[in-house]
Amino acid sequence: MNLKISHIQKFSLHDGPGIRTTVFLGGCPLRCRWCHNPETQSAEPLLQGDAILSLRERVSIHMAIETCGYAKEELFRRVIAGMDYVMYDIKLADEAEHLRYTGVSNKPILRNLKRLQESGIPYLIRTPLIPGITDTSENLEAIRTLIGNGPWEQLPYNPLAPVKYAQLGWKYPLGE
Numbered sequence: 001m002n003l004k005i006s007h008i009q010k011f012s013l014h015d016g017p018g019i020r021t022t023v024f025l026g027g028c029p030l031r032c033r034w035c036h037n038p039e040t041q042s043a044e045p046l047l048q049g050d051a052i053l054s055l056r057e058r059v060s061i062h063m064a065i066e067t068c069g070y071a072k073e074e075l076f077r078r079v080i081a082g083m084d085y086v087m088y089d090i091k092l093a094d095e096a097e098h099l100r101y102t103g104v105s106n107k108p109i110l111r112n113l114k115r116l117q118e119s120g121i122p123y124l125i126r127t128p129l130i131p132g133i134t135d136t137s138e139n140l141e142a143i144r145t146l147i148g149n150g151p152w153e154q155l156p157y158n159p160l161a162p163v164k165y166a167q168l169g170w171k172y173p174l175g176e
């Protein structure tokens, strides 16, 4: 089973603990208006879950995954069970806001968050701070309520995202 890979970054210091090789998989079921990798959105990443697990069976290195969590529960459970570490994105706590800014409901994401919290697998919650959208005190307080005392990283907004869209000849959704 083949993985659909967007690109590979060696000596990565930002994606998981330690120094690691980061494999960026192609595809995403969300359409975040601030996405800085819009060219990789075309399919579904955890739909590559079986290919990820197939790779897991062949390598014995420490393996982490970052996921938006939008996946069927059964697949999500199987994939994280094969990981040593999970970075899990929570962007917006309010369902209507999530739908508005990412194109999908956050219900599956919040359900899988519970499965992750119950799993005993080390994890880190990540939230991109998008000005006026995800960085509001209301949203951040609601996320804190959802994740309890779990480890949480808040990521600064990438101001270069509009440049990427311009290079692709696309309109930046947050510029509308």
Ligand code: SF4
Binding pocket: 028, 029, 030, 031, 032, 034, 035, 036, 037, 038, 041, 068
């Ligand atoms: S920012 Fe949103 S749309 Fe872009 S890759 Fe991440 S989850 Fe997918």
